[in-house]
Amino acid sequence: MRKIYLDHNATTPVSREALDVMLPIFKDGFGNPSSVHSEGRAARVRLDEAREQVAGLIGAQSSEVVFTSGGSESNNFAIFGTAFAPDNNKRHIVTCEVEHAAILNPLKQLEGQGFQVERLPVSRAGRVDPERVKNALTDATLLVTIQHANSEVGTLHDIARIGECVRNKGILFHTDAVQSVGKVPIDVSNLPVDLLSMSSHKLYGPKGVGALFIRRGTPTLFSPVCGGGQEKKRRGGTENVPGIVGFGKACQMAKERIDRGELERLTEMRDQLWEKIEQSVLGAELFGCPDNRLPNTLSCGFEGADGDTLLIALDMEGISVSTGSACSSGTGMPSPVLTAMRVPVEKINSSIRFSLGWGNTLADMDRVVEILAKAIQQNREKSPAYPQAGSID
Ligand SMILES: Cc1ncc(COP(=O)(O)O)c(C=O)c1O
Structure with missing residues (x-):
């Protein structure tokens, strides 16, 4: 793997x-x-x-x-x-x-x-x-x-x-x-x-x-x-x-x-990752400044999913990311950064940070989205907070 x-x-x-x-x-x-x-x-x-x-x-x-x-x-x-x-x-x-x-x-x-x-x-x-x-x-x-x-x-x-x-x-x-x-x-x-x-x-x-x-x-x-x-x-x-x-x-x-233009490559990879996430996952939300951002960083939330569960699902497939949740921080407090940005706590707990580097490729992004979309779907199916397809309310 x-x-x-x-x-x-x-x-x-x-x-x-x-x-x-x-x-x-x-x-x-x-x-x-x-x-x-x-x-x-x-x-x-x-x-x-x-x-x-x-x-x-x-x-x-x-x-x-x-x-x-x-x-x-x-x-x-x-x-x-x-x-x-x-x-x-x-x-x-x-x-x-x-x-x-x-x-x-x-x-x-x-x-x-x-x-x-x-x-x-x-x-x-x-x-x-x-x-x-x-x-x-x-x-x-x-x-x-x-x-x-x-x-x-x-x-x-x-x-x-x-x-x-x-x-x-x-x-x-x-x-x-x-x-x-x-x-x-x-x-x-x-x-x-x-x-x-x-x-x-x-x-x-x-x-x-x-x-x-x-x-x-x-x-x-x-x-x-x-x-x-x-x-x-x-x-x-x-x-x-x-x-x-x-x-x-x-x-x-x-x-x-x-000087060789590697920042442009990272930016392209990060933006493709986000585009594909948006196409594959309903209710994905980007955190941070869309125009003034590090070329390698993508932070986003997935309504109705749990960030820590997603982190583990990704890790089991060999993909390492981090979350802004209270559990991951080890302090028992959700990310103070997302809190200061007035992101509601349930969205913070659904958040994942992808921070890319020189060793990543565009093909990696395809694989990440494939695994992530599956993990979110499975997680949402178990979430009482997330309305299931076909539910009447
Ligand atoms: C913005 C920022 N400042 C300071 C630090 C601390 O750096 P170091 O791990 O080298 O002590 C970090 C590390 O995560 C950081 O992200």
């Missing part, structure tokens, strides 16, 4: 190219990049190369890239780093309701310490209105943090416009770009963001590695990991050299794929 992995927003397989550059470093390239002998210098060279590759993907200078342990740490770094920066005396932060937990939870902690956090609502398509951001800014605002792309529905926020409003007021702007880096072109040299979070395992690199872009000229941040002065004293701890080298390679490959 051919496996069809459609959960690339959760994580991606490590690419052959990333693995190939990492393995020799695990084996022989063990040097500490802070050491002055030849092993250390060799590791430093590899680290510098990777920093160039990561910077190259987002149009940054390599000195603006600080390596971290992943997207969560990068977000924590941006938030605590600005809140506790030596020169900061402001205590108001603006964000939105559909952020990842690695934004919302650090902010909750800050609230416990007397900071004021404003969580802006989003539209039914999951977008925050830049005008609302502008109106939320006060003299006490130290940071605005709005994600670039949403992991569940793929909606892209207008970070160019938001950043402009924020920058005009001299306030720092952070964006969690963990889901968008490598999936859409990003050029920070043309984008008014001061801080941007990235994660390697979302773009075919290894897990446990990420980066925070810190624009040159940004006031010194508080360092959430204090140690031996690594990363130009911005983040302590001996660097994860093999992981970082794999991340660098993954960024280089992502840039090459974007």
Whole structure:
């Protein structure tokens, strides 16, 4: 049975190219990049190369890239780093309701310490209105943090416009770009963001590695990991050299794929998947912004069906997806993102997220729709909530 992995927003397989550059470093390239002998210098060279590759993907200078342990740490770094920066005396932060937990939870902690956090609502398509951001800014605002792309529905926020409003007021702007880096072109040299979070395992690199872009000229941040002065004293701890080298390679490959037009292929595949679902399944509903969305992401609901049952039915046929239901989240709460988009709870519990990747094909989409349509039909036949064909009421 051919496996069809459609959960690339959760994580991606490590690419052959990333693995190939990492393995020799695990084996022989063990040097500490802070050491002055030849092993250390060799590791430093590899680290510098990777920093160039990561910077190259987002149009940054390599000195603006600080390596971290992943997207969560990068977000924590941006938030605590600005809140506790030596020169900061402001205590108001603006964000939105559909952020990842690695934004919302650090902010909750800050609230416990007397900071004021404003969580802006989003539209039914999951977008925050830049005008609302502008109106939320006060003299006490130290940071605005709005994600670039949403992991569940793929909606892209207008970070160019938001950043402009924020920058005009001299306030720092952070964006969690963990889901968008490598999936859409990003050029920070043309984008008014001061801080941007990235994660390697979302773009075919290894897990446990990420980066925070810190624009040159940004006031010194508080360092959430204090140690031996690594990363130009911005983040302590001996660097994860093999992981970082794999991340660098993954960024280089992502840039090459974007330049080759692979995003168009993904978009076509995603749109065909949706078209075929609409043709085969009555009452299918798309969640997220139809026009401003990640090319690989399709989130939809199937009235009268149960998302978790569908997930298992698909998994048994070798197809991996995710759901927004309370059971899957492990928190007992339905997806906060779909809730913030005012999707009713029964529809949230019927939702499935398909997140496509480079390894998928158009033929995969045909097979997914065939299995999905069958699973929905079987599930609806057992659902008392769904009117059966021929029923009189
Ligand atoms: C939008 C977003 N931010 C942050 C993270 C956390 O990244 P990491 O898993 O690298 O800590 C994720 C991971 O799912 C994410 O989707």
